[in-house]
Amino acid sequence: MIANRALRLLGHRVRRANIRLLLYAICTPVFKSSLYRRLLEKSGNEAPEFLPTDIWPGNANRGSITIEGDFECLGTVIRDADTPWLATSVSDAWLTNVSEFDWLRDLRAVGSDAARARARGLIKLWIETHGSRWQRNSWRPAVTGVRIANWLGQREFLAIGADTNFLNQFDGSVHQQNRYLRHVIKFIPVGFDRILACKGLILTALSTKNSRQLSRWIKHLDREIEQQILGDGGHVSRSPSIELSLLRHLIEIRSALRDAKEEVSHTLQTAIDKTAPMVRFFRHGDGGLGLFNGSEEDEGWLIDVVLTRSEARGKPLESAPHSGFERLSANRTLLLVDVGKPPPAGFDQRAHAGTLSFEMSVGKERVITNCGAHFGATEAWLKAQRTTAAHSTVTVENMNSAELLSMGGIGSRPNSVSSERRESDGNIWIDAAMIGYSGAANADHTRRIYLSANGGNIRGEDTLSGGNSQKFVARFHLHPAVQASLVRQANSVLMRTPSGSGWRFRATGGVISLQESVYLGVPGQVKRTEQVVISAATQNGNGQIKWAISRLAEEN
Secondary structure, three states: OHHHHHHHHHHHHHOOOOOOHHHHHHHHHHHHHHHHHHHHHHOOOOOOOOOOOOOOOOOOOHHHHHHHEEEEEEEEEEEOOHHHOOOOOOOOOHHHHOOOOHHHHHHHHHHHHHHHHHHHHHHHHEEEEEEEEEOOOOOHHHHHHHHHHHHHHHHHHHHHHOOOOHHHHHHHHHHHHHHHHHHHHHHHHOOOHHHHHHHHHHHHHHHHOOOHHHHHHHHHHHHHHHHHHHOOOOOOOOOHHHHHHHHHHHHHHHHHHHHHOOOOOOOHHHHHHHHHOOOOOOOOOOOOOOOOOOOOOOOOHHHHHHHHHHOOOOOOOEEHHHHHEEEEEEEEEEEEEEOOOOOOOOOOOOOOOOOEEEEEEEOOEEEEOOOOOOOOOOOOOOOHHOOOOOOOOOOOOOOOOOOOOOOEEEEEEEEEEEEEEEOOOEEEEEEEEEEHHOOOOOOEEEEEEOOOOOEEEEEEEEEEEEEOOEEEEEOOOOOOOEEEEHHHHHHHHHHHHHOOOOEEEEEOEEEEEEEEEEEOOOOOOEEEEEEEEEEOHHHHHHHHEEEEEEEEHHHO
C-alpha cells in the first residue's frame, strides 16, 4: 500500500515536471552568485519618464499600524517589524504577500510625512537585505512583477521629501528587478504567475517609454489571456479569488496604457469585459465571493470598486459551462454550485477537492457555505481546508473526491463531471454527476438540487453507486452567524439567521446530526461554527440521501 502510494506520487511529480521549472532550478545558483548581482547592478538608475497611477484605495488603519512600527498582513500583526520579509515561523503566503508591497497603498492612504518616511525606510531596508541578494520568495517572478508595479505606482508619493540618494537607489532597484524579470520570464511554467510577471514588464516598459519592449510584453500578455480565460469569462483555475485578482491586474494594465496614451489591445479589453460578469457571478448577497478553490470572501466594497473601474456592465451568467459552475437565484435566495472537474495541472495549486459542493445565501446573509481558505501567518489549516470534508458536499469513506498533493495541486481526480440545468415556471433543477470519485472506478456521486420559484424551498438528492458497502457522509457547513438546533424527533435541524429568518433542514436516508466546524472565509481568522451532517452507507452498491431546506413560513 505504502509502496503503491509512493509510486503514484512519483508519477504525479513526473507528469507535473516541465522544462521551464528545470531550467529555473538550474539557473538558481546563477541568480544567487555575485557575478549575476554585478550584472544587475549595471542596469542603471535613470528616473522614469512616465509613472502609472495606482488606482486602488488603501487602508489607513493598517497604514497607521505600520507607521507605529508593527506590521499587519493577512489578518496577522507582527510586532516591531522593520524587516517583515525576514519574519520566521510564518507561511509562504504571508511572506509572498509582504514581498509584493501592496501595503504601500495603506501608507499612502495615511498620506502624512511620517507615512512617507516609514515607506521609504522599509523599501531601503528591503533593498539592503533582498535587493541585491536573490531570495526564493521575494524574487519569484510573479512577486517581482507585482512589486515593480507597486513601486512605480507609489513613486510619486514616495518622492515627496525624498533625498537624491534614496531615489537613485529606488530607481536602480526597479531597473535591476525588471532586468531579472526579463531573464526569467521564459522559465515561468504555465499558470497565473505569467500574467503577474507580464504586468511588471509592461509597466516598466511604459515608465521607460521603450516601445519595442512594450509591444513585446503586450503580445505576451495577449497570449496568456487567450490561454487562461475560458469562453464564459472564467479563469482556468476555477477560483473566484483569482478571478477577482485577474480582473484587478488587467484593469490596472489598461489604466496605465490609457494614461500613457498607448493603445489598449482588443484582447485585453475583451478579457476585462468577459471577466467582470464572472466576478459578479461568484458574489453572494453580502457582496463577497463564494468560497471555492482557495477563495476567501474578500471585501464587498473593494469588489464594488473593481467592478466600477472595469467599466463592464455585463450581468452574471446563470450557467458557466466552461468554468463548471451554476448559479441558481429565486426571490432573495441564491445557490452557487460547483459542477466542474478540478482545474488542469499548473492552475490547480490552490484547488480544493470540492466537486459538487454548493453554497446558499438569502439576501445579505450566508446560510450554507464551504469552509473557505485560510491565508494567515501559519499554514496550520492549509491541508484541512482543501479536503472534501471542508465543503458542503458528500465524502465517501473519509476520502477526498480528488487527491490532494502535499506539494500543492491535484493528483488523481474524477474521471468526468457533468451537469444539466432545467427550468420551468421559475423553478430550477440541477442534475450533476461525478463519475469516478477520486479517480476510483467503483464510486460515483450524483447530486440533484431543486430551487423553488419563490426561493423558500430547496430540495436535494445525493446518490452513491458502485462497489461494495461504503460509508458516506453529506455535510452542510453553516455560516458562523447562523444559529442551529437539532430536533431529533423530527430528524431535522432548525436554523435562524441574524435577521430572524427561520429555516428547517430535514433529511431521510441517513442519520442527521449537528457537529462542530470552522469558517475560514476571512483572512487571518478561524471562526467556530457548526455543520449539519447526514451519515449513511450504501447497500448492494447503492445508497441515497434526500434532504430539504425550507423557510419556516413556507411550512405554515
